[in-house]
Amino acid sequence: MAAEKQLDEMDSLARFKKEFYQTENQIYMDGNSLGLMSKRAEAKLLEVVESWKIHGIDGWTEGKDPWFTMAENLSARIAPLVGAKPHEVMVTGSITSNIxxxxxxxxxxxxxxxxxxVDELNFPSDIYAVESHLRLRGLDPATAMKKVRSRDGFTLELQDIIDELTDExxxxxxxxxxxxxxQLLPIREIAEAAHEKGILVGFDLAHSIGALPHELHDCGVDFAVWCHYKYMNSGPGGTGGLYIHERHHDLLPGNAGWFGSDKAKQFDMDHSFSKAEGAGAYQIGTPNIFSMAPLLGSIEIFEEAGIEAVREKSLQLTSMLRxxxxxxIPALKDVTPVEDAGRGGHIALAHEEAARICKALKEAGVVPDFRAPNIIRLAPVALYTSYSDVEKVVERLKAIMDNEVYKNFSNDRNVVA
Ligand SMILES: Cc1ncc(COP(=O)(O)O)c(C=O)c1O
Ligand SMILES: Nc1c(O)cccc1C(=O)C[C@H](N)C(=O)O
Known part of the structure; x- marks a missing residue:
């Protein structure tokens, strides 16, 4: 039996694959951008829609998952995935609004x-948020936003980060x-180095939550933000999350709103703000219930699978792929760090024809994504990718490269992926 078939037979997570909707003959490698829909996520969304139909306004407090406490209940279940205490996590907002x-x-x-x-390779929205925040404080981003430089245009060196931790x-x-x-950054080392210099530390976990375990509290990280629409499979625009270390819980929210109130007092309608204890205080307005509901289904899968097992399989899949x-296919330059401890859940391949290689892959039934200027990202997500899938992806990619099939496409990017 071929090695990949044997691995599939021994795979303790294989049973979850059938829980996800997948197009026949298509291999989905873009869960690092938008995770696939699971049957449980769909069922929870429909259940919550039904509770609106049945309960109307009383859905806030009645039904299986009352809306008034849905975010708090979910937060306690998300906390283990980021290595936080339950009251340090809140399911709310989006990455950018939470920053x-x-x-x-x-x-x-x-x-x-x-x-x-920040760093010069960061996602643009994070940079825009920091710049605009600095301007609001009357600071000039040209001097008040510092960027760690990358030596190779793909990764960051720990020493370069440490060297930038200056007094200002x-x-x-x-x-x-x-x-x-x-690249997966060494969160603990960065937090320790920053704290030694009296600097607070925040992380954007967009590309790690649901792909690997975290230890935010133990590492002493001050705050973190993330989305649930990638590896957590909560659907497009799914509500995001934030973590704030308990040592900061006495801080009033910079942007306050009534959903940050102590829940017992919220409907007293008092003009003096009674702050919730813990991360709940940093919610603002009415939660987007339908954008949160799918997470009730997808979190169950993580509770059953276990994030350690997800990480173990993910590392095997990415190793096999690369x-x-x-x-x-030596023409594709693998730019993801080699060591297991240095990478997340996807592999990045650089090639000057990357945009049209991605188009050819899609036509061949593989969904990758392209990130300008020259990166093909492939994410073999542990919950719905088999070892045989990885083998097929490489075969299809090899045929595209060997036969220059990508030349049938224009080398410009599509709108999203
Ligand atoms: C690192 C990172 N930050 C921010 C975002 C976007 O944040 P938001 O959920 O606010 O659209 C993404 C993905 O879209 C991302 O990958
Ligand atoms: N958040 C997204 C969206 O609203 C539309 C399309 C894609 C996204 C993404 O998440 C992109 C993703 N963060 C990336 O790493 O490119």
Whole structure:
């Protein structure tokens, strides 16, 4: 029996594959951008729609998953995935809105400590959020937003990050996993180095939550933000999440709203704000219930599968993928760090024809994504990818490269992927 078939037979997570909707003969490698829909996510969404139909306004407090406490209940279940205490996590907002909330709450610039450190490879929305936040505080991003430079255009060196932790830096905010290269940064080392210099630390977990375990509380990370629409499979625009270390819980939210109230007092309608205890205080307005409901289904899958097992299989899948590519398609330059501890859930391949290779892959029944200027991302998501799928992806990619099939397409990007 072929090696990949044997691995599939021994795969303890294989049973979850059939829980996801997948187009026949298509191999989905884009769960790092938008995860697939599971039957459980769909069922929960329909259940919550039904509760609106049946209960009307009383759906806030009645039914199986009352809306008034849905976010709080979900947060306690998400907390283990980020290595936090339940009251340090809140399912709310989006990555970008949560960055604004965290900065407006935690960032206290003083005369000589006024800068926010980011990196030059970060996702644009995070950069826009930091820049606009600095402007709101009357600071000039040209001097108050520092960027860690990349030596190779794909990854960051720990030493370069540490070297940038200078006296004027108040906060460093970095991705856990870089969205293009898939590099996983050493969260603990960065947090320790920053704290030694009195600098607060925030992480964007967009590309790591649901792909690998975290230890935010133990690492002493001050805040984090993430989405649930990638590896957590909660659907497009699914409600995001934030973590704030309990040592900051006395801080008033920078952007307050009535859903940050103590729940017992919220409907007293008092004009004086009674802050919720814990991360719940950093919610703002009415939660988007239908955007949160699918997470009730998808979190169950993680509770059953276990994030350690998901990570173990993910590492095997990404190793197998990159080894086969190195053997069979040397023209593609693998830019993801080699060590297991240095990568997230996807592999990034650089090639000057990347945009049209992605188009050819889609036509051949593989869904990758392209990120400008020259990156093909392939995410073999552990919950719905088999070892045989990986083998087929490499075969199809090899045929595209060997026969120059990509030349049938234009080398410009599509709108999204
Ligand atoms: C690292 C990172 N930050 C931010 C975003 C976007 O954030 P939002 O959920 O606010 O659209 C993404 C993906 O879209 C991302 O990959
Ligand atoms: N958030 C997205 C969206 O609203 C539309 C399309 C794609 C996305 C993404 O998540 C892109 C993703 N963060 C990336 O790494 O490219």
């Amino acid at each position: 604004h909330q965290m900065l407006s709450t935690i960032f206290q610039p003083s005369g000589d400590r006024f800068a926010i450190m 830096v108040a906060i460093i905010m970095l991705p856990s996993v870089l969205y293009r290269s898939g 080894e086969l590519i190195a053997q069979k």
